[in-house]
Amino acid sequence: MAETLTTATEDTFREWIQSRAAIEPQWVQERRLAAAEASLRLDWPKLERTPLKKRKLDQISLFPHHSLQPVKSMEPTGAQLSVRWTGGDTVEVSLPESLAERGLVLRPLKDALNFEPVQQYLGTLIGDQDDKITALNAALWTAGTYLYVPPHLPEPIAISLEIDLDAEETALFSRNIVVVGQGSRVLITERLTGDGGHDRMLFSHNSEVFLEAGASVQFGCIQQCPDRVEGFIHRQAQIQNDAHLEWLIGEFGAGLLVGDHVTHLKAPGASTKSITVFFGTGQQHQDFTARSFHHAPYTKSDMVARGVMKGRSRSVFTGLTQIDQGARGSDGRQKEQTLMLSEEARADAIPSLLIDERDVYAAHAASAGPVDKGAIFYLTSRGLTEKEAERMIVHGFLAPVIDGIPIEGLRAEAWQAVERKITHD
Amino acid sequence: MSTPELAIHDLHMQIDDKPILKGLSLTVKGGEIHAIMGPNGTGKTSLAQTLMGHPRYTVTKGQVTLDGDDITVMRTDERARRGLFLAMQYPSEISGVTTANFLRAAINARRGEGNNISLKEFRDRLDEAMRFLDMDPKFANRYLNEGFSGGEKKRNEILQMLMLKPRIAILDEIDSGLDIDAIKVVGKGVNSLKGPDFGALIITHYQRILDYVKPDVVHIMVDGRIVKSGNANLAAELDKKGYEWVRNELAKSAGQA
Numbered sequence: 214m215a216e217t218l219t220t221a222t223e224d225t226f227r228e229w230i231q232s233r234a235a236i237e238p239q240w241v242q243e244r245r246l247a248a249a250e251a252s253l254r255l256d257w258p259k260l261e262r263t264p265l266k267k268r269k270l271d272q273i274s275l276f277p278h279h280s281l282q283p284v285k286s287m288e289p290t291g292a293q294l295s296v297r298w299t300g301g302d303t304v305e306v307s308l309p310e311s312l313a314e315r316g317l318v319l320r321p322l323k324d325a326l327n328f329e330p331v332q333q334y335l336g337t338l339i340g341d342q343d344d345k346i347t348a349l350n351a352a353l354w355t356a357g358t359y360l361y362v363p364p365h366l367p368e369p370i371a372i373s374l375e376i377d378l379d380a381e382e383t384a385l386f387s388r389n390i391v392v393v394g395q396g397s398r399v400l401i402t403e404r405l406t407g408d409g410g411h412d413r414m415l416f417s418h419n420s421e422v423f424l425e426a427g428a429s430v431q432f433g434c435i436q437q438c439p440d441r442v443e444g445f446i447h448r449q450a451q452i453q454n455d456a457h458l459e460w461l462i463g464e465f466g467a468g469l470l471v472g473d474h475v476t477h478l479k480a481p482g483a484s485t486k487s488i489t490v491f492f493g494t495g496q497q498h499q500d501f502t503a504r505s506f507h508h509a510p511y512t513k514s515d516m517v518a519r520g521v522m523k524g525r526s527r528s529v530f531t532g533l534t535q536i537d538q539g540a541r542g543s544d545g546r547q548k549e550q551t552l553m554l555s556e557e558a559r560a561d562a563i564p565s566l567l568i569d570e571r572d573v574y575a576a577h578a579a580s581a582g583p584v585d586k587g588a589i590f591y592l593t594s595r596g597l598t599e600k601e602a603e604r605m606i607v608h609g610f611l612a613p614v615i616d617g618i619p620i621e622g623l624r625a626e627a628w629q630a631v632e633r634k635i636t637h638d
Numbered sequence: 639m640s641t642p643e644l645a646i647h648d649l650h651m652q653i654d655d656k657p658i659l660k661g662l663s664l665t666v667k668g669g670e671i672h673a674i675m676g677p678n679g680t681g682k683t684s685l686a687q688t689l690m691g692h693p694r695y696t697v698t699k700g701q702v703t704l705d706g707d708d709i710t711v712m713r714t715d716e717r718a719r720r721g722l723f724l725a726m727q728y729p730s731e732i733s734g735v736t737t738a739n740f741l742r743a744a745i746n747a748r749r750g751e752g753n754n755i756s757l758k759e760f761r762d763r764l765d766e767a768m769r770f771l772d773m774d775p776k777f778a779n780r781y782l783n784e785g786f787s788g789g790e791k792k793r794n795e796i797l798q799m800l801m802l803k804p805r806i807a808i809l810d811e812i813d814s815g816l817d818i819d820a821i822k823v824v825g826k827g828v829n830s831l832k833g834p835d836f837g838a839l840i841i842t843h844y845q846r847i848l849d850y851v852k853p854d855v856v857h858i859m860v861d862g863r864i865v866k867s868g869n870a871n872l873a874a875e876l877d878k879k880g881y882e883w884v885r886n887e888l889a890k891s892a893g894q895a
Contacts, residue, residue, distance in 0.1 A: 586693075591730040594690050595744040595802065596718035605743065609734025609781070 218271035248351035251342040263500040300379030316363035325359035338449035356387035364394030378407025389420040393428040403434040422450035438466035448474040455482035464491040473502035478512035489518040493526030507536040516547035522558035538569040551581040641668035642805035650699035660862035676859035686810040721805030725795035732782040788815040796827035813847035825850025845877035
């Protein structure tokens with residue numbers, strides 16, 4: 214189906230959705246149909262500094278190819294935990310048998326629908342009908358992973374999630390559900406990649422993350438989608454007592470990227486830290502939002518973002534730390550810094566604090582500025598070329614955040630991505 | 639390598655149409671220490687930055703050659719790789735880059751591809767230079783100049799000079815804001831490089847540093863020109879009589895002309 218939002222009708226959606234009726238439960242079908250109707254009615258998200266109208270997203274062919282058969286290769290295969298999507302449809306899953314026996318579930322979300330309590334989680338953090346893009350995702354999702362980690366696993370679990378965008382596709386909608394039981398520790402590394410392709414592609418990827426008491430999760434994501442991608446990546450988490458979540462996000466790819474990560478600290482002792490590194494080159498446009506909500510006393514959040522803008526790229530980083538009335542003893546911080554390497558690049562950093570409780574600590578800092586010409590002169594006066602000097606300054610600028618990423622492989626990949634952006638774009 | 643020679647001939651320079659250097663000439667050769675003294679605002683720092691190729695300054699007339707090659711057409715990094723060094727009055731702070739990593743990159747930039755200095759050799763040389771300058775070894779792993787005191791920054795400039803072994807070094811107000819012990823260390827650093835392969839141009843407002851680095855030639859600079867040159871005694875005389883004396887002398891000779 215080469216239909217776009219301009220040409221599609223409710224019937225187009227219905228036909229696509231009902232073709233999946235054999236492989237998914239009734240409630241999913243109903244949710245999809247309701248979201249489809251909403252997607253035709255709702256507007257694109259309203260972003261003050263990212264006008265989406267100009268991008269003509271409704272002219273992109275919308276309906277992903279999808280297999281009507283359930284995925285077969287579901288046998289636990291390897292020693293690693295991983296889910297790898299190629300295109301929107303083909304998936305390889307690897308899960309050690311010993312972990313499956315102890316109750317750990319790792320499978321494509323579409324195959325989990327009939328066997329796992331997906332309904333309890335799906336769409337509870339990211340609504341089905343917030344705007345056109347969330348509605349499209351709720352109506353047309355095919356890819357994504359369901360991960361359930363049982364409570365009290367003694368050893369930390371490392372999981373790799375990969376989505377490799379198909380060069381032939383022009384749309385992919387995916388969603389992850391991650392549930393981590395009491396006291397368990399999980400380290401997730403997600404990679405969003407894709408090579409080739411010419412036509413613009415609409416990619417919407419949503420993750421909903423639930424941490425039970427005392428759970429600890431490091432959720433790392435490195436996004437290196439091709440330029441043709443118009444990406445919308447939403448991440449939301451809900452955290453219970455004494456649980457700790459770290460977002461470690463590296464955004465490097467996609468022509469347009471609208472990304473957010475939102476954390477709800479629901480109970481005392483919950484804490485979150487987030488590190489976002491972004492690097493824009495060429496004509497890339499990146500619009501990030503990070504939000505920390507302190508709903509309970511003695512909760513903690515620390516948000517750090519650093520970005521580099523080169524060429525004619527453009528970024529917006531909006532941070533919000535909100536501390537509710539009654540969340541006494543909470544501690545919320547944020548710091549956003551952007552470095553611009555060219556006169557044509559533009560970056561905005563917009564921090565904000567919303568504090569409804571007196572007995573708290575809250576702080577924010579933000580800056581966006583050009584690279585220091587005096588520093589370039591200083592470094593070149595020691596024999597470094599201007600290019601080497603610029604690279605050194607960028608490295609120095611990003612080092613405190615990238616070197617703070619606790620997952621070694623992810624850290625190395627982030628540096629590689631930075632290196633590529635500095636030299637090639 | 640042959641004895642270096644930095645020759646400045648009739649140099650005119652301006653910033654945004656405002657003339658700063660108005661026909662300055664002097665020559666520094668290997669084995670020589672020159673001092674330039676002059677009142678504030680006379681163009682001393684502008685001269686230093688022009689020689690190093692700061693993009694803000696436009697040379698409108700005259701030549702600057704290093705070993706006979708015109709350097710005014712070269713980029714700053716090319717001048718550096720040919721052996722020119724500028725110890726800056728206000729060194730930049732580079733966050734996230736350690737002094738050691740920076741120095742290693744700078745040394746390797748001079749040595750060319752495939753000929754990088756070994757980590758061991760680099761470490762040994764760095765340790766030795768830091769010991770020589772009485773520097774805490776921890777400085778090597780601190781971010782370049784970030785949070786350094788004025789004195790620490792100046793010492794770091796001298797450390798870089800010792801490590802990079804320039805052929806001609808320009809020291810711009812290296813003594814400003816330093817106590818006497820730090821000035822002695824700076825002097826020790828410069829003197830250690832003295833020899834036929836090294837020449838220095840020390841730009842200073844005060845005579846003080848020249849007690850520790852004996853100049854062979856002292857130039858007095860006023861209004862974008864060298865107005866008087868002499869031996870080390872000239873610095874002492876200037877210190878005693880002040881810049882007013884130079885101005886009066888100038889006015890007198892202008893009257894006679």
